[in-house]
Amino acid sequence: MAALRTIIAQGRKRIGLLVGAGASAGMAKADGSYPLIPAVAGLTDKVLGILEPTYKAQIDGLKAELAQHDIETILSRIRSLSKVIGTAKVHDLDGPGFATFGEAICAEIGKIVDVRLPMPGSAYANLVNWITGTSRDYPIEVFTTNYDLLFEEAFESVRAPYFDGFTGGREPFFDPVSVSRCDLPARWTRLWKLHGSLGWRASDKGEVIRTGQSSASHLVFPEHLKYDQTQKAPYAALLDRLRAFLLTPDTLLISIGFSFADAHIAARLDEALAANPAASVFAFQYKNLDEEHSACDLARRLPNFSLYARDQAKVNGMRGPWKAPPDLPSKDWGPIRSTYLDIDGNFTLGGIEPFARFFAASKSIQAFSTPPTMLPPVAVPPAA
Incomplete structure (x- = not known):
């Protein structure tokens, strides 16, 4: 975690985020209740x-x-x-x-x-602060299965440019060439909506367009669109982009709120990681390790797929519990450790709010621990 903190503070690594429904479910509403959006x-x-x-x-x-x-x-x-x-x-x-x-x-x-970000200091705002807080050699690529417009709102609130595959003014159309080449400036974050989004709909020509509205009419699994190739195109191109990202040398994909139960996404991860040992996935999971069945299956077969769960981790195929060393290796280790482990020794970065806080604070000399109020309630089974 200390090494990861250093990596994400710099702008030299090619980094992607995979954000699932558990992220929005782990965010609090303005009144402090959970979830902002149900999983x-x-x-x-x-x-x-x-x-x-x-x-x-x-x-x-x-x-x-x-x-x-x-x-x-x-x-x-x-x-x-x-x-x-x-x-x-x-x-x-x-x-x-x-x-x-x-x-x-x-x-x-x-x-x-169709919800708005709770203000101030939402988790997505913290992630955007991290993305825009340094000059980067490579753009950050955000892959999400969520339909909401929370990332769009967070980027636009600070006037940070992003590209989601669509271009145009009146009826923005999907441009698969720009998605595959990914040759926009590095300061433009890539936002790939793998399962569609609010505001997407099919035009009179059968092509998917972005309307700029919050209505939802084009939310589907991509492989079930085989009956209409023009509607399949956005989803196929976006999933191909995920595969191409992981086939690029020296890449790191960090997931949050994603269970890996989506077979079409897990298959592309499996194939790309097996073909490219120089790529890595860090899966930050909210539940205990034994409850993360799909992620555990990938971690068992792929040494470059590391799984960090609430009670244990599986790194390089080896499993072990979180444990405090009797002697801290440096004077800075204690404060850094408090940013990802709570007082009971549970890993906290499987929740979106501690996760985003960890990223946003990565460039700070001071390490900020996660306040208990930022953690959603969780049911932990009693010890045997």
Whole structure:
């Protein structure tokens, strides 16, 4: 962690962030309550709960045939059915009926995730302060599966330039050439929305455009868009960018709030890390190690995938608990240690607020410990 603190304080390393739904779920609202935005499980329960009076038969039918019941998998299935069944009926709905169902889901998702950053000093604001706080040889690349506009708000609040793959004025269009070449100046942060975003919709030509509004109509898993290649293009290009980033020598991808349960993302990570030993992933997880099944599987097979969980870590394939040495190696070690371990010896950087504070304070001579008020409540099982 001390070495990482040095690396992120400098501007010479090629660094990327992978931000999942757990990040927004780990942020507090303005009144101090959690979460700012529910994680995928909470989002699924909220959306389906709202739509159940109208679509109960369809929801029950889809859950019965799908192995996963999260909102993205259900929405992908709905979109697929709307494209192929036409006037035939599945679960008492025809193709147009499923299209309407999908639009209703997107509308409810949009209402839930359309939130503003709590001010002042939000976690995303701290991350942007870290990104813009030094001159960089390479741009920071942020890969996120989240639909919200929190990163956009954080960048724009300090007038920090970023590129999300779209260009234009009236109806900004997606430019895959600029995404693949990534040749904008290093001061432009790259913001890649892997699962779509609020404000994305399909134009009359079938192409995905960015509207600048907070409505949500284009939120899907990319591989389920194989029925329409023009709609697949943004997602395929963004996932290819993630793979290309990890295939570049001497890169570091740091994840926060991501479970690695998304098979299409985990597969690209697996392939790229196996092909490029010079790339590394640091996965900062909120739960205990034994609960992080998908991340543990990657850490077991890939020595350049390091997993840091609440109670233990798995580094270079070796597992061990967090433990305080009897003698600190230097006088600065105690304050630095307090920025990533709490008084009980639990790793705190799996939460977005301590994580962002650690990054923002990396250039400071003084090490700032994480206040207990920044940690969301967590249920820890009793000792055996």
